[in-house]
Amino acid sequence: xxxxxxxxxxxxxxxxxxxxxxxxxxxxxxxxxxxxxxxxxxxxxxxxxxxxxxxxxxxxxxxxxxxxxxxxxxxxxxxxxxxxxxxxxxxxxxxxxxxxxxxxxxxxxxxxxxxxxxxxxxxxxxxxxxxxxxxxxxxxxxxxxxxx
Amino acid sequence: xxxxxxxxxxxxxxxxxxxxxxxxxxxxxxxxxxxxxxxxxxxxxxxxxxxxxxxxxxxxxxxxxxxxxxxxxxxxxxxxxxxxxxxxxxxxxxxxxxxxxxxxxxxxxxxxxxxxxxxxxxxxxxxxxxxxxxxxxxxxxxxxxxxx
Amino acid sequence: xxxxxxxxxxxxxxxxxxxxxxxxxxxxxxxxxxxxxxxxxxxxxxxxxxxxxxxxxxxxxxxxxxxxxxxxxxxxxxxxxxxxxxxxxxxxxxxxxxxxxxxxxxxxxxxxxxxxxxxxxxxxxxxxxxxxxxxxxxxxxxxxxxxx
Amino acid sequence: xxxxxxxxxxxxxxxxxxxxxxxxxxxxxxxxxxxxxxxxxxxxxxxxxxxxxxxxxxxxxxxxxxxxxxxxxxxxxxxxxxxxxxxxxxxxxxxxxxxxxxxxxxxxxxxxxxxxxxxxxxxxxxxxxxxxxxxxxxxxxxxxxxxx
DNA sequence: GTGGTCTAGACCACG
DNA sequence: GTGGTCTAGACCACA
Numbered sequence: 001x002x003x004x005x006x007x008x009x010x011x012x013x014x015x016x017x018x019x020x021x022x023x024x025x026x027x028x029x030x031x032x033x034x035x036x037x038x039x040x041x042x043x044x045x046x047x048x049x050x051x052x053x054x055x056x057x058x059x060x061x062x063x064x065x066x067x068x069x070x071x072x073x074x075x076x077x078x079x080x081x082x083x084x085x086x087x088x089x090x091x092x093x094x095x096x097x098x099x100x101x102x103x104x105x106x107x108x109x110x111x112x113x114x115x116x117x118x119x120x121x122x123x124x125x126x127x128x129x130x131x132x133x134x135x136x137x138x139x140x141x142x143x144x145x146x147x148x
Numbered sequence: 149x150x151x152x153x154x155x156x157x158x159x160x161x162x163x164x165x166x167x168x169x170x171x172x173x174x175x176x177x178x179x180x181x182x183x184x185x186x187x188x189x190x191x192x193x194x195x196x197x198x199x200x201x202x203x204x205x206x207x208x209x210x211x212x213x214x215x216x217x218x219x220x221x222x223x224x225x226x227x228x229x230x231x232x233x234x235x236x237x238x239x240x241x242x243x244x245x246x247x248x249x250x251x252x253x254x255x256x257x258x259x260x261x262x263x264x265x266x267x268x269x270x271x272x273x274x275x276x277x278x279x280x281x282x283x284x285x286x287x288x289x290x291x292x293x294x295x296x
Numbered sequence: 297x298x299x300x301x302x303x304x305x306x307x308x309x310x311x312x313x314x315x316x317x318x319x320x321x322x323x324x325x326x327x328x329x330x331x332x333x334x335x336x337x338x339x340x341x342x343x344x345x346x347x348x349x350x351x352x353x354x355x356x357x358x359x360x361x362x363x364x365x366x367x368x369x370x371x372x373x374x375x376x377x378x379x380x381x382x383x384x385x386x387x388x389x390x391x392x393x394x395x396x397x398x399x400x401x402x403x404x405x406x407x408x409x410x411x412x413x414x415x416x417x418x419x420x421x422x423x424x425x426x427x428x429x430x431x432x433x434x435x436x437x438x439x440x441x442x443x444x
Numbered sequence: 445x446x447x448x449x450x451x452x453x454x455x456x457x458x459x460x461x462x463x464x465x466x467x468x469x470x471x472x473x474x475x476x477x478x479x480x481x482x483x484x485x486x487x488x489x490x491x492x493x494x495x496x497x498x499x500x501x502x503x504x505x506x507x508x509x510x511x512x513x514x515x516x517x518x519x520x521x522x523x524x525x526x527x528x529x530x531x532x533x534x535x536x537x538x539x540x541x542x543x544x545x546x547x548x549x550x551x552x553x554x555x556x557x558x559x560x561x562x563x564x565x566x567x568x569x570x571x572x573x574x575x576x577x578x579x580x581x582x583x584x585x586x587x588x589x590x591x592x
Numbered sequence: 593g594t595g596g597t598c599t600a601g602a603c604c605a606c607g
Numbered sequence: 608g609t610g611g612t613c614t615a616g617a618c619c620a621c622a
Contacts, residue, residue: 026247082252099174104230322543395470400526
């Protein structure tokens, strides 16, 4: 698990950690049921305080990306369904993103191409991951069945 | 100019103001050369501190959406070209957005459709705006020539 | 005895086990004098550490729901009377529960109806249980005489 | 604002603080729109760390009891509607509460009477509060309209 | 050994 | 002056 943090960024560290894990899960680097590093281990590896990592995990848990099993620590457990509020927020993000892209001279084709490419990249990453691990059951990850 | 602010949002108010203006410019509600309300007027109208509005304007200026003129105040003057850093940041946003959408069960089609719809909405808004104002030159807004 | 445990719950596992037994006793699934499964058997069945089950049993014993006998293991022996501290704690629970329900839009009628329904369910469960087992003496369970 | 904390309790301090505020809101001691004490002030008054208070506020915010206004700090803003998960959890609490009461010799009448009394107490507290403050609009608090 | 809680400081963005 | 973030420790419940 490599995790690049930018300590001088305006984005809080715990948020950066959270984002890294979301990306890792989406890319299939982490599959459903897989354990996350322990809070302490990751804190030491990343050179941050344990509470900061803890906060990131709490956030991931709250957002439905992971659950904390009392026996094993934190494990990936993706819900695969975002709630109404999350979707609304995502819509807002899209709206702003599109506006900025448009004003920045990015054509519709370029923007859509970028989105599709990123989506495709995730799909192939997850497919690759699924193929690599024998137990298909465990490798399903979070992607919808229709996508496989 | 109505701008709806959410004071209990996690997004800073000055950022919300900035976002509102970016959307307004992209939608053609504000066209190139048009004057923005004065800092004090907007601050009073929105019920926020003048410093907050000022900060939003500074940000817009820094990002190349407006220019400030001692005589005319702030006027829309969109650059129409993202710099390298801005494009990189946008890429990061897209990557995270796609990842979240993917894990949230949003299909590629749905996501692309939403992006295209939003882009289309801006184009038609701007077209309509262009048609409404006589001076075609001034009404072009910020869109690149290739798009017209 | 099926007991469903949620390992990702915020409620400790030993507490969940304890709760399951309290409910089982109240429902008449377990009657006075009946033996509980051995610590090791239950631990294996539930897939948890024996220490955890042991802790639950200690708690049940301490709260007056069961007694432990070196020969028979743990057997249900319900005291049928709350001590002062337990009653005070229960009052606190009720106070908080009512407050949360009230703020959550649950009407007095709805709340009372739910409580009565749950109470009734226990009574009928116990009656049924009493009828099913021949030895009336043993099947009385924990309910106070006044309730019969 | 008096706030009695039990530092030797097994209930986390931030949870106790949260509970106190829920009770205060339900009792009408705090009405909708009213400001909560600042994190630092309450921390000093209660003799706990600011982060502990902060955690309690975060919890209250997450549960929909308060919002944090960027200008004014934390203010009461009760949603008046609990979500599905919260209701399910409440049902579990009720079930366990009733079971414990039943086994503890509390009759159905006694239990229901206690619940109704507590509910009534909240209603009268809130009515009193509403009467005391002139602005009826502001004094509505969180109670459903039907209750007024 | 795990996460959860708490402390006593500190700095910063925001308004 | 507000809440939010972060640190470097510490203790504890849980399993």
